Amino acid sequence: MTTNSMKWFYYRQNNSGGYWCGPNHVVVQAVNAAMADATAMEFADVYFDGCSTGLDCSCCGDRWSRAWDGEGTDEAMVYDDAAVAGRAVMLVYYDGRTEGGKGK
Ligand SMILES: [Zn+2]
Numbered sequence: 001m002t003t004n005s006m007k008w009f010y011y012r013q014n015n016s017g018g019y020w021c022g023p024n025h026v027v028v029q030a031v032n033a034a035m036a037d038a039t040a041m042e043f044a045d046v047y048f049d050g051c052s053t054g055l056d057c058s059c060c061g062d063r064w065s066r067a068w069d070g071e072g073t074d075e076a077m078v079y080d081d082a083a084v085a086g087r088a089v090m091l092v093y094y095d096g097r098t099e100g101g102k103g104k
Contacts, residue, residue: 002049004048005023005031006029006030006031006073006094007029007030007031007032007035007036007072007073007074008027008028008029008072008073008077008083009027009028009030009036009037009040009067009071009072009073010026010027010071010076010078010083011025011026011028011040011044011046011064011067012024012079013025013026013058013064014056014060014061014062014063014064015035015063015064016050016051016057016063017054017056017057017060017061018060020078021037021045021048021063022044022045022090022101023044023087023088023089023090023100023101024052024088024089024103025058025077025078025083025088025089026040026044026046026089026090026091026092026101027028027076027077027083027089027090027091027092028040028067028091028092029046029076029091029092029093029094030072030094031094032069032072033066033067033068033069033071033072035094036067036072037066037067039092039094040064040067040092042067043092043096043098044090044092044098044101047062047063047064048062048064048065048066049062050062050063050064050092053075054101076091076093084100085099085100085101086100086102087100087101087102088101089101
């Protein structure tokens with residue numbers, strides 16, 4: 001497996017309940033969306049189905065939503081811009097290495 005076959009998957013945090021938990025933007029390198037979801041959960045404290053598990057506010061919606069395969073990009077992106085690791089932006093590489101993401 002080479003990194004050339006990898007894509008980047010973007011996760012935007014929803015401020016469910018009116019507060020944030022960690023970086024607002026998480027961008028994960030993975031071969032597909034399912035692997036990106038697993039990597040995000042393991043290394044970035046991202047979780048899914050927060051409403052149904054009682055972690056998130058049901059009127060605000062889930063804090064994090066799963067990626068889907070078609071949205072993978074060749075470069076790490078936040079919206080239409082190249083992602084730059086920082087407090088609000090966490091990059092997670094396929095091997096679990098992370099950059100940024102210490103706060104909002
Ligand atoms: Zn709410």
